[in-house]
Amino acid sequence: MSWEPVIGIEVHAELATESKMFCGCAVSFGAEPNTHVCPTCLGLPGALPVANRRAIESIMAIGLALNCEVAERSVFHRKNYFYADLPKNYQISQFDVPVCHDGYLEVVVEGETRRIGIERAHMEEDTGKSTHIGLGGRIHAAESTLLDFNRSGVPLVEIVSKPDIRGAVEARAYAQELRSLVAELGVSDARLEEGSIRFDANVSVRPEGETALGTKVEIKNMNSFRSLERAVAYEIIRQIEVLESGGSLVQETRHWDEEAGVTHSMRVKEGSSDYRYFTEPDLVPMHLDREWVDRIRATIPELPAARRARFVDSGLDADQAAVLSDAAPALQDMFAAAVAAGAPARPTANWLTGEVIAWMRRSETSPEAIPLTGSQLAELVTMVEKGTVSSSAAKEVLEGVLAGEGDPGEVAAARDLLQISDDSALEAAVTEVLEQNPDAVTSYRSGETKVVGFLVGQVMRATGGKADPKRVNELLVETLGR
Amino acid sequence: MSTENGSLFDLTIVEAGARLRSGETTAVELLEAVLDRAHRTEAQLHAYLTLDREGAREAAEQADTQLAGGNDLGPLHGIPMALKDNMCTRGLETTAASQILSGYHPPYDATVVSRLRSGGAVIVGKTNLDEFAMGSSTENSAYGPSFNPWDISRVPGGSSGGSAAAVSAGSAFAALGSDTGGSIRQPASLTGIVGLKPTYGTVSRYGLIAFASSLDQIGPLTRSVGDAALVLEAIWGHDPLDSTSYSGGYPDPSADLAKGVEGLRVGVVREFAGEGYEPAVEEATAKTLDALSGAGARVVEVSLPTVDIALSAYYLVAPAEASSNLARFDGIRYGLRVDGSTTEELMARTRAQGFGPEVTRRILLGTYALSAGYYDAFYGQAQRVRAALREEFDAAYGQVDVLVSPTSPTVAFRAGDKVDDPLSMYLTDICTNPLNLVGHPGISVPVGLDEQGLPVGFQVMAPALGETVMFQVAAEVERLAEFTQRPVLAEVAG
Numbered sequence: 001m002s003w004e005p006v007i008g009i010e011v012h013a014e015l016a017t018e019s020k021m022f023c024g025c026a027v028s029f030g031a032e033p034n035t036h037v038c039p040t041c042l043g044l045p046g047a048l049p050v051a052n053r054r055a056i057e058s059i060m061a062i063g064l065a066l067n068c069e070v071a072e073r074s075v076f077h078r079k080n081y082f083y084a085d086l087p088k089n090y091q092i093s094q095f096d097v098p099v100c101h102d103g104y105l106e107v108v109v110e111g112e113t114r115r116i117g118i119e120r121a122h123m124e125e126d127t128g129k130s131t132h133i134g135l136g137g138r139i140h141a142a143e144s145t146l147l148d149f150n151r152s153g154v155p156l157v158e159i160v161s162k163p164d165i166r167g168a169v170e171a172r173a174y175a176q177e178l179r180s181l182v183a184e185l186g187v188s189d190a191r192l193e194e195g196s197i198r199f200d201a202n203v204s205v206r207p208e209g210e211t212a213l214g215t216k217v218e219i220k221n222m223n224s225f226r227s228l229e230r231a232v233a234y235e236i237i238r239q240i241e242v243l244e245s246g247g248s249l250v251q252e253t254r255h256w257d258e259e260a261g262v263t264h265s266m267r268v269k270e271g272s273s274d275y276r277y278f279t280e281p282d283l284v285p286m287h288l289d290r291e292w293v294d295r296i297r298a299t300i301p302e303l304p305a306a307r308r309a310r311f312v313d314s315g316l317d318a319d320q321a322a323v324l325s326d327a328a329p330a331l332q333d334m335f336a337a338a339v340a341a342g343a344p345a346r347p348t349a350n351w352l353t354g355e356v357i358a359w360m361r362r363s364e365t366s367p368e369a370i371p372l373t374g375s376q377l378a379e380l381v382t383m384v385e386k387g388t389v390s391s392s393a394a395k396e397v398l399e400g401v402l403a404g405e406g407d408p409g410e411v412a413a414a415r416d417l418l419q420i421s422d423d424s425a426l427e428a429a430v431t432e433v434l435e436q437n438p439d440a441v442t443s444y445r446s447g448e449t450k451v452v453g454f455l456v457g458q459v460m461r462a463t464g465g466k467a468d469p470k471r472v473n474e475l476l477v478e479t480l481g482r
Numbered sequence: 483m484s485t486e487n488g489s490l491f492d493l494t495i496v497e498a499g500a501r502l503r504s505g506e507t508t509a510v511e512l513l514e515a516v517l518d519r520a521h522r523t524e525a526q527l528h529a530y531l532t533l534d535r536e537g538a539r540e541a542a543e544q545a546d547t548q549l550a551g552g553n554d555l556g557p558l559h560g561i562p563m564a565l566k567d568n569m570c571t572r573g574l575e576t577t578a579a580s581q582i583l584s585g586y587h588p589p590y591d592a593t594v595v596s597r598l599r600s601g602g603a604v605i606v607g608k609t610n611l612d613e614f615a616m617g618s619s620t621e622n623s624a625y626g627p628s629f630n631p632w633d634i635s636r637v638p639g640g641s642s643g644g645s646a647a648a649v650s651a652g653s654a655f656a657a658l659g660s661d662t663g664g665s666i667r668q669p670a671s672l673t674g675i676v677g678l679k680p681t682y683g684t685v686s687r688y689g690l691i692a693f694a695s696s697l698d699q700i701g702p703l704t705r706s707v708g709d710a711a712l713v714l715e716a717i718w719g720h721d722p723l724d725s726t727s728y729s730g731g732y733p734d735p736s737a738d739l740a741k742g743v744e745g746l747r748v749g750v751v752r753e754f755a756g757e758g759y760e761p762a763v764e765e766a767t768a769k770t771l772d773a774l775s776g777a778g779a780r781v782v783e784v785s786l787p788t789v790d791i792a793l794s795a796y797y798l799v800a801p802a803e804a805s806s807n808l809a810r811f812d813g814i815r816y817g818l819r820v821d822g823s824t825t826e827e828l829m830a831r832t833r834a835q836g837f838g839p840e841v842t843r844r845i846l847l848g849t850y851a852l853s854a855g856y857y858d859a860f861y862g863q864a865q866r867v868r869a870a871l872r873e874e875f876d877a878a879y880g881q882v883d884v885l886v887s888p889t890s891p892t893v894a895f896r897a898g899d900k901v902d903d904p905l906s907m908y909l910t911d912i913c914t915n916p917l918n919l920v921g922h923p924g925i926s927v928p929v930g931l932d933e934q935g936l937p938v939g940f941q942v943m944a945p946a947l948g949e950t951v952m953f954q955v956a957a958e959v960e961r962l963a964e965f966t967q968r969p970v971l972a973e974v975a976g
C-alpha cells in the first residue's frame with residue numbers, strides 16, 4: 001500500500017516588543033533571573049493584565065503577510081492548567097476568536113510552488129522557565145527546581161498551519177519560509193537556537209486516496225530545520241511501519257531525540273486535554289478597526305517570496321535568487337546597483353554571494369561597511385566578462401578595491417593584472433615556449449594531446465599570468481596543428 | 483456607649499471634616515478616637531484582621547501637618563478609614579481571610595488604596611471578610627468570624643462584614659468593601675449603615691484579590707449617603723492598569739443629593755417580595771415606599787421575571803471565574819506552602835490545607851461548570867441569562883428612573899444558623915446579586931429597626947452610570963427614614 005503523510009506545523013514566535021504582553025516589564029533575554037518581573041507577570045494576587053498594543057500590531061502584520069483575515073473583534077481566553085512556571089496557573093491565550101485566521105503561505109519545494117493553508121494566528125503569553133537542579137536535570141529526579149519569570153508574559157504568536165504539508169522536505173521548507181517571513185517583518189528575533197521561534201509538528205499518515213485523517217502524533221523538541229526534517233521523516237516511516245505490521249497508533253506527544261535520531265513517547269493525550277477555556281474577564285474584547293489594520297498593512301516590507309521573484313525577474317535562477325534573498329539587505333542593494341550599472345545579473349550575484357561575502361566574513365566587516373560600491377562591482381564583473389582580467393586576477397583586483405586602492409580598472413593597471421588581449425604578443429610567447437619544449441611538441445604530435453595543458457601553464461608563467469588561458473590554449477592548438 | 487457631645491468616633495465624614503478644618507479637632511484625635519473604640523470593641527466584634535496603629539499614626543500626623551500648611555487634599559483628608567483585607571496594601575499583611583495567604587505582604591498598593599492615600603485618608607487597618615469574599619456572614623474567615631454591633635450573637639452579614647461592623651461600631655469612619663453578589667450592600671443592611679456598589683468598571687479592581695472578575699466591584703461602607711458619595715468620588719475614575727476600567731465621562735454622585743424625588747418614577751421590583759421575606763423587612767420597605775410617594779415620587783410596580791433565576795446563574799458564573807482566579811494560590815511563590823514529593827503534590831496539599839470548605843466548594847463547582855462537555859449547559863447558559871437579565875433591566879429603565887427593593891430578605895441572623903446550609907446562605911443575596919450580573923449600581927440605605935432592634939436596609943438601583951439619580955433617591959430615603967440610631971455596644975477593654 002502507498003501512504004500519504006499529512007503534516008501540520010505549529011509555530012510559536014516570541015515577539016520582540018519592548019515590553020511584555022500584559023505588563024510594562026522589559027522583554028529581555030539572558031538577564032539575571034527574575035529581574036524583569038512585576039505583580040502582573042508574577043501572578044501576584046490582585047494584579048491585572050493590560051494588552052500590549054504593539055504586540056497586537058505585530059500579530060496583525062504576521063497575519064496580513066500570511067494572507068490571513070484579521071478579525072474585527074477578537075477575544076482573549078484563559079487556558080487553565082497547573083504548572084510551576086505558569087504563575088497564574090492559567091495562560092492568557094485565544095480560543096475561538098483569534099486575531100488572524102484563514103491565510104496561506106507559498107513555499108517552493110523542488111522547483112514547485114506549494115500553497116500551505118494557515119488555520120489561524122493567535123496571541124498568547126509565554127511561561128516562565130524551570131531549571132531542574134541535580135540528578136541529570138530531569139524533572140522527576142530533580143532535587144530542586146529554580147524558576148525564572150523573566151520570560152513570563154513575553155508575547156507569543158502561535159501560527160497553526162492547516163494539515164496541508166505532505167512530506168518532511170516540505171515541512172522544512174514551510175518552517176524556513178515562515179521563519180524568514182517573521183524575521184523580515186522585524187516582529188521577532190526568530191532565532192531557533194535561542195528558542196525565540198519554535199516548531200512543533202503534527203504528523204499522521206493515511207492510505208493514498210483516503211480523505212479521512214489518520215491518528216495524529218505531535219512531535220516536539222526540534223531545534224533546527226534539519227532536525228525538523230529528520231524528525232518528520234522518521235515519524236512518517238515509524239507510523240507506516242506500525243500500521244503495516246498490523247499495529248495501531250495512539251494520539252500522543254513524542255519527543256525528538258536528536259542524537260539517537262528517533263522520537264520517544266512523552267505522554268499519551270487522554271482524549272483532548274480539558275483546559276477549561278473561558279473568556280478572560282480581565283480583558284475587554286479587542287476591536288481591530290479597519291483603518292488600524294490598513295495602517296499596519298502599509299508598514300509591511302517586501303516579503304521573501306516577492307523579493308525572490310524580483311531577483312528572478314532581473315535574471316537570476318531560483319537558487320541564486322533564494323541565496324541572495326536571504327543575504328543582508330546591504331548586499332541586495334549592492335546587487336541592484338551593480339545590475340543597474342549594466343552588470344549581468346548572474347555573475348554579479350555569484351561574485352557577491354561568493355567572493356564578497358567570503359571577504360566580509362574573513363575581515364569581520366558588517367555588510368553595511370563593505371567598501372565596495374555597486375558600480376565598482378559592476379566594473380569588475382564586466383572586466384571579467386570581457387576578458388580584460390582573468391577570473392583569478394579579478395580576485396586580486398577585488399582585494400585591491402576592498403583595500404581602498406581605487407576602482408577595479410585602476411587596481412588592475414596598478415597591479416599589472418590586465419590580460420594580454422593582443423594576439424601578437426601572445427603568439428610570441430607561444431612560439432618561445434614551443435621552442436623551449438621540443439619534447440612536449442613531439443609528444444603532442446605523436447598523439448599525446450593532453451600535454452597541451454602543460455604548455456598552457458608554461459605560456460601563463462611566461463606572461464606572468466596575464467594571458468587568457470582559453471586564448472592561449474586556442475593559439476597552442478592552432479600552432480601545433482600547423 | 484458614651485455619646486456626650488457626640489463622640490468623635492460616631493461622626494460622619496462630612497461632620498469630622500468640618501471640625502478638622504475649623505480646628506476643633508485634629509486627624510490624630512480622630513484616629514485616636516477610632517483606635518480607642520477599636521480597642522474597646524474588637525474583643526466582641528473582631529472587625530479587624532490587622533490594625534496598623536503605627537502606620538495610621540504617621541499618616542494622621544502627616545495629615546495634620548499638611549492641613550496646617552494649607553495643603554488640603556480633599557474631603558477624606560485626615561479621615562480614619564478601614565480596608566477589607568482583600569485589597570493589597572504595600573508592606574501590610576493582606577490575607578483575604580485565607581490561611582493560604584497567611585503572612586503575605588504585597589509589594590504594591592491597590593489603585594483604590596493609592597487613591598485614598600493621595601486623598602489624605604488615614605488607613606487604620608484591614609477588616610475581616612469571608613475567605614476570598616465568598617460568603618454572606620463573615621463566618622467563613624480562616625481567622626474567626628466577625629459579629630454584629632447591634633447584637634453580638636448575630637452575624638454582621640458578608641462578605642464585607644468586618645468593614646460593616648467597624649463602620650457601624652465606630653472603629654472606622656468609613657471602609658471599603660467589595661461586592662460580587664451583595665457583599666457590600668447586604669452587610670451594610672444588616673449593620674444599619676450605607677453600602678454602595680458602584681457601576682461595574684468605575685472603580686479600579688487593580689490590587690483587589692479577585693473572586694469573580696466580571697462581578698467584583700469595590701465600593702464604600704459609610705454612615706451616611708453623603709459620605710458614600712464623597713468616598714466614591716475619591717476612589718473612582720479610569721485606571722489604565724485595569725482594562726475593564728471605564729474611560730468615558732463620569733457622573734457627579736453629589737449633584738442632586740438635596741433635590742428630593744418630586745416627579746421621579748420609582749419602580750418596585752415585584753419579584754423581590756413574598757416567601758422568605760421577613761414581615762419586618764416588608765413593612766419597612768412598604769413604609770419607605772409610602773414616604774417616597776408622599777415626597778412626590780411616582781411609585782410603580784415593575785416585573786423582572788428573570789431575576790428568579792439570577793441566583794442560579796450567579797452561582798455558575800461566580801464559582802467558574804473563582805476556580806480560575808484562585809488557581810494561582812499554589813504554594814510555589816508566596817503564602818502557605820505544604821511540601822510534597824512532587825510539584826503536583828505540593829500544590830495539591832497546599833491548596834487542600836490552605837482553602838476553607840466554602841472556597842473549596844466553589845472551586846469544585848466552578849471547575850465542573852467550565853469542564854468540556856458541561857461548559858455550554860452551565861457557564862454558557864448562565865451568560866445567556868445575564869444577557870436576558872440585562873435586557874429586562876434596560877426595558878424597566880425605559881419606564882422608571884430607579885428601581886427599589888429590600889436589600890436583604892432578612893435582618894441579621896444568628897451566628898451559626900446558616901453555616902451548614904449553603905443554599906439558605908446563598909439566598910440572603912437574592913436581591914443584590916442580579917445587579918452584579920448586569921453591572922449596574924445599587925446602594926443600601928438603613929430605613930429602620932425591627933421589633934428586636936435589628937436594622938433593615940432599603941436598596942436603590944439605577945442603570946449603568948446612573949449614580950446621580952441613585953444618590954438623589956438614596957439621600958431622600960435617608961431623610962425620610964430619619965434613621966439616627968446607633969448600635970448600643972457594651973465596651974469591653976480588649
